Amino acid sequence: MAILSTNQQEIVDRIDAGAAAGMWRDWRWQVQNAITDISTFERLLGVSFDQDDRKALEGTVSRFPLRITPYYLSLIDAKDIWNDPIFMQCFPSPAELQVEPDDMEDPLAEDADHPAPCITHRYPDRVLFLVSNVCAMYCRHCTRKRKVGDIDSIPSEAEIIESLDYIRENPRVRDVLLSGGDPFMLPDDYLDWILTELDDIEHVEVVRIGTRVPVVLPYRVTKELTAMLARHHPLWVNTHFNHPAEITASSTEALARLADAGIPLGNQSVLLAGVNDCPRIMKTLVQKLVRNRIRPYYLYQCDLSEGLTHFRTPVSKGIEIIENLIGHTSGFAVPTYVIDAPGGAGKIPVMPQYLISWATNKVVLRNFEGVITTYREPDSYEPVWCDRKCATCRQYLRLEGADESRAIGIVKLLSDEDPTTALVPEHTERFERRHDS
Numbered sequence: 497m498a499i500l501s502t503n504q505q506e507i508v509d510r511i512d513a514g515a516a517a518g519m520w521r522d523w524r525w526q527v528q529n530a531i532t533d534i535s536t537f538e539r540l541l542g543v544s545f546d547q548d549d550r551k552a553l554e555g556t557v558s559r560f561p562l563r564i565t566p567y568y569l570s571l572i573d574a575k576d577i578w579n580d581p582i583f584m585q586c587f588p589s590p591a592e593l594q595v596e597p598d599d600m601e602d603p604l605a606e607d608a609d610h611p612a613p614c615i616t617h618r619y620p621d622r623v624l625f626l627v628s629n630v631c632a633m634y635c636r637h638c639t640r641k642r643k644v645g646d647i648d649s650i651p652s653e654a655e656i657i658e659s660l661d662y663i664r665e666n667p668r669v670r671d672v673l674l675s676g677g678d679p680f681m682l683p684d685d686y687l688d689w690i691l692t693e694l695d696d697i698e699h700v701e702v703v704r705i706g707t708r709v710p711v712v713l714p715y716r717v718t719k720e721l722t723a724m725l726a727r728h729h730p731l732w733v734n735t736h737f738n739h740p741a742e743i744t745a746s747s748t749e750a751l752a753r754l755a756d757a758g759i760p761l762g763n764q765s766v767l768l769a770g771v772n773d774c775p776r777i778m779k780t781l782v783q784k785l786v787r788n789r790i791r792p793y794y795l796y797q798c799d800l801s802e803g804l805t806h807f808r809t810p811v812s813k814g815i816e817i818i819e820n821l822i823g824h825t826s827g828f829a830v831p832t833y834v835i836d837a838p839g840g841a842g843k844i845p846v847m848p849q850y851l852i853s854w855a856t857n858k859v860v861l862r863n864f865e866g867v868i869t870t871y872r873e874p875d876s877y878e879p880v881w882c883d884r885k886c887a888t889c890r891q892y893l894r895l896e897g898a899d900e901s902r903a904i905g906i907v908k909l910l911s912d913e914d915p916t917t918a919l920v921p922e923h924t925e926r927f928e929r930r931h932d933s
């Protein structure tokens with residue numbers, strides 16, 4: 497018999513006075529009773545908004561829909577909603593309708609790098625595969641706000657098959673990242689089918705699932721789901737916890753199930769003004785994550801998607817948070833802070849500076865305490881000239897048919913045998929003049 501917190505019991509009673517407390521842990525009940533309008537929110541939480549506020553809120557909801565699970569709702573402190581990090585992540589704000597000049601519908605150009613219906617192929621060896629348009633809850637800070645909740649964006653089975661074909665036909669894809677929407681909102685057997693199809697593609701070495709289910713609907717992580725997932729190793733799962741208050745007894749249980757199934761867990765947080773833009777909050781979060789066997793993976797600078805203005809912080813805030821983590825806590829508890837750059841440039845890591853200066857054979861470094869120190873480089877290092885022909889190199893590497901012959905990006909500039917000395921954007925005025933003359 498489930499024992500519910502006072503908050504949870506009150507919410508159950510308000511949803512359905514006759515409902516058994518046991519329903520709470522039934523994820524389908526949670527989905528069926530998701531809160532999708534302001535009045536229900538008021539009734540279930542015992543709060544009320546005045547007429548003007550309500551009008552502004554309803555304006556927001558008509559552009560960016562509202563959806564909150566009763567579970568996530570129960571984590572809100574009803575006595576102090578305006579400062580509550582849970583409330584801020586799930587409840588609409590009229591500020592979402594403010595669009596700044598630099599805001600974009602699709603800032604990451606996911607729709608441009610788009611060779612198959614549900615695929616974004618940006619990096620050489622891995623693809624993003626959007627398998628679901630459904631989420632248990634709509635995060636107010638969602639970068640794919642344009643798509644989520646839009647029935648026209650639900651991927652059909654035919655589109656999934658076409659996307660699987662793309663992966664099958666591209667042997668360089670060795671890592672497939674399932675996202676959405678939330679892949680865990682798909683029925684077990686449908687997700688099982690997609691994972692089985694991917695298992696059968698020989699060049700796909702690893703599959704990852706990005707999900708917020710352990711945060712907003714932990715009861716979805718059933719024994720049946722984890723048993724199914726465990727049949728598809730190597731499978732990695734990335735969750736999305738943003739605040740320590742999201743790590744509860746229920747989410748802890750869901751995470752333990754996933755970890756016990758042998759699934760390596762990572763976490764991607766988004767830096768959000770008023771929610772987690774504080775070094776102490778982030779330190780508490782990452783320490784709680786590692787206690788739950790989750791490795792903090794990325795901390796994202798908030799994207800330039802429309803409707804997120806009020807969540808954005810300066811980049812300095814992220815650097816300050818990383819400064820407060822490196823050296824101060826376990827190395828594996830420190831995420832990589834990244835800016836997912838507009839225009840499809842992808843994730844760019846940003847760090848505090850540790851390398852202070854550099855002369856021939858000597859590096860000056862500083863540590864987290866402010867100690868300034870030096871590292872003496874070897875005088876005798878003999879670089880091996882590399883023509884990227886590994887078969888004739890004295891260093892031992894069996895390539896086993898992998899194609900590693902082409903250097904791209906900055907690696908190309910660093911390479912010994914490629915004559916390229918600069919990477920220059922194509923469409924500058926200077927270069928157009930060259931073509932004209």
Ligand SMILES: *Cc1c(COP(=O)(O)O)cnc(C)c1O
Nearest residue numbers: 616617618619622623624673843
């Ligand atoms: C984030 C992302 C990936 C995965 O990047 P990793 O740095 O390997 O986690 C792949 N494709 C797209 C389009 C992405 O946005």
